[in-house]
Amino acid sequence: MNTSEFIYLDHAAATPLDDRVLDAMRPYFSDLFYNPSSPYAPAVSIRRDYEAAKQTIAECIGATADELVMTAGATESINLAFGSVNGHVISSAIEHHAVLAATRQHDHTLVDCDERGRIDPQSIRAAIKDDTMLVSIALANNELGTLQPLRDIAEVLRSEREARRVRGNTTPIYLHSDASQGVGQLDVNVARLGVDMMTVNAAKVYGPKQMGLLWAQRHIPLTPHIVGGGQERGLRSGTENVAGTIGFARAMQLADKGRKAEAERLRELRDGLEKRLMGAFKQAVVSGHKKHRLPGHLHISFPSVDAERLIFGLEARGVLVATGSACAANKGTRSHVLTAIGLAPEIADGSLRISLGKLSTIENSAQAGDILIDVINNEIDRMAKR
Amino acid sequence: MNTSEFIYLDHAAATPLDDRVLDAMRPYFSDLFYNPSSPYAPAVSIRRDYEAAKQTIAECIGATADELVMTAGATESINLAFGSVNGHVISSAIEHHAVLAATRQHDHTLVDCDERGRIDPQSIRAAIKDDTMLVSIALANNELGTLQPLRDIAEVLRSEREARRVRGNTTPIYLHSDASQGVGQLDVNVARLGVDMMTVNAAKVYGPKQMGLLWAQRHIPLTPHIVGGGQERGLRSGTENVAGTIGFARAMQLADKGRKAEAERLRELRDGLEKRLMGAFKQAVVSGHKKHRLPGHLHISFPSVDAERLIFGLEARGVLVATGSACAANKGTRSHVLTAIGLAPEIADGSLRISLGKLSTIENSAQAGDILIDVINNEIDRMAKR
Numbered sequence: 222m223n224t225s226e227f228i229y230l231d232h233a234a235a236t237p238l239d240d241r242v243l244d245a246m247r248p249y250f251s252d253l254f255y256n257p258s259s260p261y262a263p264a265v266s267i268r269r270d271y272e273a274a275k276q277t278i279a280e281c282i283g284a285t286a287d288e289l290v291m292t293a294g295a296t297e298s299i300n301l302a303f304g305s306v307n308g309h310v311i312s313s314a315i316e317h318h319a320v321l322a323a324t325r326q327h328d329h330t331l332v333d334c335d336e337r338g339r340i341d342p343q344s345i346r347a348a349i350k351d352d353t354m355l356v357s358i359a360l361a362n363n364e365l366g367t368l369q370p371l372r373d374i375a376e377v378l379r380s381e382r383e384a385r386r387v388r389g390n391t392t393p394i395y396l397h398s399d400a401s402q403g404v405g406q407l408d409v410n411v412a413r414l415g416v417d418m419m420t421v422n423a424a425k426v427y428g429p430k431q432m433g434l435l436w437a438q439r440h441i442p443l444t445p446h447i448v449g450g451g452q453e454r455g456l457r458s459g460t461e462n463v464a465g466t467i468g469f470a471r472a473m474q475l476a477d478k479g480r481k482a483e484a485e486r487l488r489e490l491r492d493g494l495e496k497r498l499m500g501a502f503k504q505a506v507v508s509g510h511k512k513h514r515l516p517g518h519l520h521i522s523f524p525s526v527d528a529e530r531l532i533f534g535l536e537a538r539g540v541l542v543a544t545g546s547a548c549a550a551n552k553g554t555r556s557h558v559l560t561a562i563g564l565a566p567e568i569a570d571g572s573l574r575i576s577l578g579k580l581s582t583i584e585n586s587a588q589a590g591d592i593l594i595d596v597i598n599n600e601i602d603r604m605a606k607r
Numbered sequence: 608m609n610t611s612e613f614i615y616l617d618h619a620a621a622t623p624l625d626d627r628v629l630d631a632m633r634p635y636f637s638d639l640f641y642n643p644s645s646p647y648a649p650a651v652s653i654r655r656d657y658e659a660a661k662q663t664i665a666e667c668i669g670a671t672a673d674e675l676v677m678t679a680g681a682t683e684s685i686n687l688a689f690g691s692v693n694g695h696v697i698s699s700a701i702e703h704h705a706v707l708a709a710t711r712q713h714d715h716t717l718v719d720c721d722e723r724g725r726i727d728p729q730s731i732r733a734a735i736k737d738d739t740m741l742v743s744i745a746l747a748n749n750e751l752g753t754l755q756p757l758r759d760i761a762e763v764l765r766s767e768r769e770a771r772r773v774r775g776n777t778t779p780i781y782l783h784s785d786a787s788q789g790v791g792q793l794d795v796n797v798a799r800l801g802v803d804m805m806t807v808n809a810a811k812v813y814g815p816k817q818m819g820l821l822w823a824q825r826h827i828p829l830t831p832h833i834v835g836g837g838q839e840r841g842l843r844s845g846t847e848n849v850a851g852t853i854g855f856a857r858a859m860q861l862a863d864k865g866r867k868a869e870a871e872r873l874r875e876l877r878d879g880l881e882k883r884l885m886g887a888f889k890q891a892v893v894s895g896h897k898k899h900r901l902p903g904h905l906h907i908s909f910p911s912v913d914a915e916r917l918i919f920g921l922e923a924r925g926v927l928v929a930t931g932s933a934c935a936a937n938k939g940t941r942s943h944v945l946t947a948i949g950l951a952p953e954i955a956d957g958s959l960r961i962s963l964g965k966l967s968t969i970e971n972s973a974q975a976g977d978i979l980i981d982v983i984n985n986e987i988d989r990m991a992k993r
Contacts, residue, residue: 255621
């Protein structure tokens with residue numbers, strides 16, 4: 222897939238397009254390029270391929286195709302979900318910038334998390350007001366990898382619905398989750414997660430960029446965020462992204478099929494790397510939940526070391542890794558997530574987010590371990606000499 | 608580019624991805640896939656490629672890169688433009704559904720056109736109110752191919768601005784145009800067109816689908832339509848579509864470079880086809896402006912013939928052509944454009960929209976002419992026998 226000379230440890234920021242996904246998309250670039258709304262048979266056949274791809278995607282999350290709205294990515298999906306409610310919303314202090322920005326457009330409450338980045342369902346319960354319409358919590362935090370107790374949060378909402386029914390309050394309340402970081406490593410069946418709306422981003426699962434979806438239960442009245450020709454049952458106008466959706470379907474299939482084995486493989490690689498780094502640096506701090514964490518994810522801090530210097534030292538040795546989330550990376554501010562979990566500044570500023578994925582192997586993970594230890598030691602030595 | 612057995616006469620609905628565009632995009636799928644916001648050098652280099660691609664696109668329309676907002680297509684661009692104003696808007700009765708839907712979200716006036724589909728700048732002048740903030744008229748109508756007098760409309764707005772200045776009315780007024788149907792056939796230099804905002808869709812110029820842009824003069828305060836990580840100067844969040852933008856740039860370059868020769872070539876093919884069809888069917892009606900029309904565009908009606916039957920008859924003979932616009936095609940309603948120009952129902956219902964493009968050759972256009980004449984004659988015979 223990737224012939225690069227780099228060891229890539231940043232799968233949470235971006236994933237390469239899987240060759241099998243590109244193969245699935247290829248016919249739709251120059252040959253089957255027709256507008257799926259055109260009336261002639263070759264276009265109708267493309268419409269059918271498009272609908273079949275949506276069906277495939279739906280099956281991977283335990284939904285039906287007519288509950289999906291295809292979008293240009295997770296950010297648009299989140300905007301669509303939030304734009305469909307006009308009351309109070311609840312989110313958490315450690316959500317992705319897309320959710321935080323959408324949250325700020327409403328009367329809102331941001332609940333806190335514990336020091337491992339986990340959100341207490343009771344804090345959600347406490348934040349619910351009579352006009353709360355949406356609770357949005359990511360399945361897995363994109364910096365820490367911590368998994369959230371969505372089922373328990375769903376239970377809080379279920380009991381709130383029941384209480385509202387008794388009180389005669391007809392305001393609906395929905396649970397939305399951005400599951401983009403979980404697909405391919407976690408179970409993302411919407412019924413088992415207990416969510417009412419879910420966002421998935423193809424770009425995080427070795428699918429095409431600028432391709433996402435919002436799944437919403439059939440009874441939820443979505444408000445179109447982009448109006449026009451009335452595509453996607455009037456919920457998202459613009460000529461359908463046929464090639465992108467075909468690719469998304471293939472990516473979801475591949476993610477779904479290999480999920481358990483891949484999660485196990487990544488967990489072993491991650492645990493190995495974590496053990497080596499913790500062995501080499503006694504002062505290192507691993508953040509995020511020990512147990513409820515993305516298998517391929519390791520957030521580790523080296524107190525008093527400058528993570529930005531590490532990034533460049535590592536890059537010079539061929540290792541690509543992130544400090545904080547990629548979205549925030551070029552803004553020069555301290556991660557809001559690390560602030561929220563109460564990580565001391567001198568620890569937070571020495572944080573690396575290591576996210577393993579399909580490009581990770583036993584060999585290059587071991588090699589990455591060597592290089593990480595070397596570069597971090599050099600940096601510690603350099604600081605000691607100052 | 609396209610190895611299909613069909614003769615494609617529907618370039619206004621969709622265009623195949625040019626092989627050279629795909630070649631330009633290819634490295635960014637699986638190799639240069641990094642998130643352009645990531646801090647390491649290979650990602651920074653991708654950020655640079657992305658910015659260079661925007662610069663290339665900007666040069667093709669006589670703008671600068673920092674005036675562009677990359678979007679997921681024309682519909683999103685139009686939503687962004689309309690969402691940035693909060694006063695009265697003016698559009699025309701023959702605009703694309705995307706513009707009509709966005710228009711309806713505001714206090715609005717839809718001006719009429721003449722029987723050739725041309726909008727009189729004086730009708731725009733008459734529709735302007737004190738709080739009119741936006742006038743949106745497509746460069747070329749997507750059904751008729753008629754070109755609009757944008758420069759004259761811009762002049763109306765210029766004099767309105769001057770009048771407002773004198774009256775102390777500080778409400779701004781902008782001219783937006785969707786130029787998607789014109790790129791590659793017409794001059795789309797923003798200064799020469801006289802527009803303040805312009806939408807372009809890569810999918811109409813042999814570029815990738817779900818890729819568009821909104822150009823807006825630097826001084827226009829756009830309101831982000833999709834919020835989140837703050838990409839595109841905060842105006843359109845979501846990880847950038849690097850491969851799509853690289854492809855868009857290549858498509859725009861190719862369109863720009865060959866524009867005059869291609870327009871001349873298409874005009875000859877179109878005129879040849881028009882002449883043959885008008886020679887064969889004395890009762891046929893060509894709609895749209897004779898002179899101010901897209902070179903590759905022919906809107907022709909065969910009174911009392913059912914265009915939908917023609918579409919299927921033609922398809923059986925390998926010719927793909929549209930009735931009305933592709934967006935409206937599968938809705939079973941009469942085109943709002945043909946109603947607006949006052950075409951009688953029995954003429955409107957026999958309309959074909961023929962749009963030539965890169966897949967058109969002297970040979971396949973001549974062949975298409977033979978098949979069109981044959982299929983239309985058969986249909987006329989069939990009706991006579993009833």
